[in-house]
Amino acid sequence: MNWSFFKELLSIDSTSGKEREVADWLLRTLEAPSVEAQEVGDGTLNLFLKWGTPKVVFCTHMDTVPPYIPPEMRFFGTQVPQNDNTAQNDNTGICHSERSEESAITGRGSCDAKGQIFAMYTTCKELEANGFTDFGLLLLAGEETGSWGAKAFSRTGFRAPFLIVGEPTENKMVSASKGTKSYDLTFRGEAFHSGYPQYGVSAVDLFNEFYNQLKAKDFGVDPLLGETTWNVGLLHSDNPQNILSPELTCRLYFRTTFVSDQAVQDWMAALPVSGKQAVSVVARGGDAPARYVTLPGFESAPAAFGSDAPHLTGFGHKIICGPGTIRVAHRPDEHILVADLEKAVEQYILMYKELTK
Numbered sequence: 001m002n003w004s005f006f007k008e009l010l011s012i013d014s015t016s017g018k019e020r021e022v023a024d025w026l027l028r029t030l031e032a033p034s035v036e037a038q039e040v041g042d043g044t045l046n047l048f049l050k051w052g053t054p055k056v057v058f059c060t061h062m063d064t065v066p067p068y069i070p071p072e073m074r075f076f077g078t079q080v081p082q083n084d085n086t087a088q089n090d091n092t093g094i095c096h097s098e099r100s101e102e103s104a105i106t107g108r109g110s111c112d113a114k115g116q117i118f119a120m121y122t123t124c125k126e127l128e129a130n131g132f133t134d135f136g137l138l139l140l141a142g143e144e145t146g147s148w149g150a151k152a153f154s155r156t157g158f159r160a161p162f163l164i165v166g167e168p169t170e171n172k173m174v175s176a177s178k179g180t181k182s183y184d185l186t187f188r189g190e191a192f193h194s195g196y197p198q199y200g201v202s203a204v205d206l207f208n209e210f211y212n213q214l215k216a217k218d219f220g221v222d223p224l225l226g227e228t229t230w231n232v233g234l235l236h237s238d239n240p241q242n243i244l245s246p247e248l249t250c251r252l253y254f255r256t257t258f259v260s261d262q263a264v265q266d267w268m269a270a271l272p273v274s275g276k277q278a279v280s281v282v283a284r285g286g287d288a289p290a291r292y293v294t295l296p297g298f299e300s301a302p303a304a305f306g307s308d309a310p311h312l313t314g315f316g317h318k319i320i321c322g323p324g325t326i327r328v329a330h331r332p333d334e335h336i337l338v339a340d341l342e343k344a345v346e347q348y349i350l351m352y353k354e355l356t357k
Contacts, residue, residue: 001341003073005029006118010071010107014114016145019063020044026062026139030121032128040152044141048153051128054136056352057315058123060116060166060322061143061308064109065330071107106335111324113143115336116166119323119344126349135352136160143308150308162355163315164348167307168324168336171343173292173300177320178225179256180286180306181264184249185210187279191239191246203248204237210271210279214252219264222257225289225302228264229255251284255304258289293317295354298347319351 014022023045027037032049040046044063109115117139124137142148167174187207192200211232219228230252237248254264271279287310294300298321305326309318323344324336 001118001122001345006105006114007071007073009114009118010105010109013068014062014064014109015066015068016063016142017044019141022062023047023139023141026117030137032124032137033133038152038156040141040149042142042148044149046141046149046153047137047139048158049124049137049139051124051135052133054160055134056162056164056355057136057138057160058120058164058166058348059138059140059308059312060113060120061140061149062114062117063142063144064112064114065144067108069106069108069332069334071105071110073105074103103338104335105338106333108334111168111334111336112326112329113166113168113322115168115324115341116322119341120164120166120348122341122345123348123352126345127352132352134356140308147306147308147311150311154311154313157314159314161316162319163309163312163317164319164321164351165307165309165312166322166344167303167305167320168326168329169301169303169321170325171299171321171323171340171347173294173298174303174320175294175300176224176258176291177289177303177305177307177309178229179261179289179310181254181256181261181268182284182286183252183268184282184284185252185279187248189244189246189248192244194242194244197244200244203245206279207237207248207250217267219260219267220257222259222289225257225259225304228257228260229304254286255306256286256289261288287311293319295319295351298351317355321347321351 012022012025020043026047030049032051034050036048038046120137124135127135140149140153187203189201189203189206221227233251233253235250237245239245256264268281271281290310307320309320323340328334
């Protein structure tokens, strides 16, 4: 595997909104019989590499969550000396005699999802070297902020029988994934001197009442996907410490199940728009929970995270599978094991052969 290529890929900051630079680099670097670039419309690019007419399309995304973290090639927890003479080394610093079980690559995107790009492109070159000519590699922009690249690609009308989406699933095929629902909320209070709170209404108090109601709400337990979860982000109330908050805004992001997807939408639609707990609700959309293809002989498990898969139309069957674990995907210690990358390539080749036999 070309570890120098992977390190250079990780050395380019492609946090969401900045992925044009890595797309331009990949456009210059990747090799295939056909390489196409598609403008998404927001300054970013999708890339589509084709070997013949694709029956199987490998797909993942180029953008990463912030902040950017530069890469290191190292043993798990211990830097590998560049001049270690105890085993053969290349210019990545990976000790090849021991790397299979312990070596790891750190840095933003190593797991989500540049590790997927690396494994999938390596797979494509292996298939090419063995004479196969009916597959493609689709690299998309904007997955972390709304799957804008996937939506733009679906508008092209491209169709193929099989799609394999790379996400950090511990090399397990995703049997089903949760849906997403996003809302912008605004709580409006009445500003007043904080020494006399009885004469005003704090938007922070309104938010707190809503938050406690949401925590107490039972959306049911799905037998496959489990409980519905949610997170509050972009929380903001710009009031001085001695004035009751007149306004608080936030974004509420649900991970829904087959049991709860409609129930969440109904509950949010019924929130009071007048009275003490008045709140303005703007639905931002999302996607529904979905089931995906699994193949005999491969481990499988449900997933609680989203992906580009629901937004990619035109494919008869969809698979989600890739190296790395979601448990480190957005963390400061994001990393991926070399052994997992090597296993992913082996699995992708087996999947391709199973789907095209």
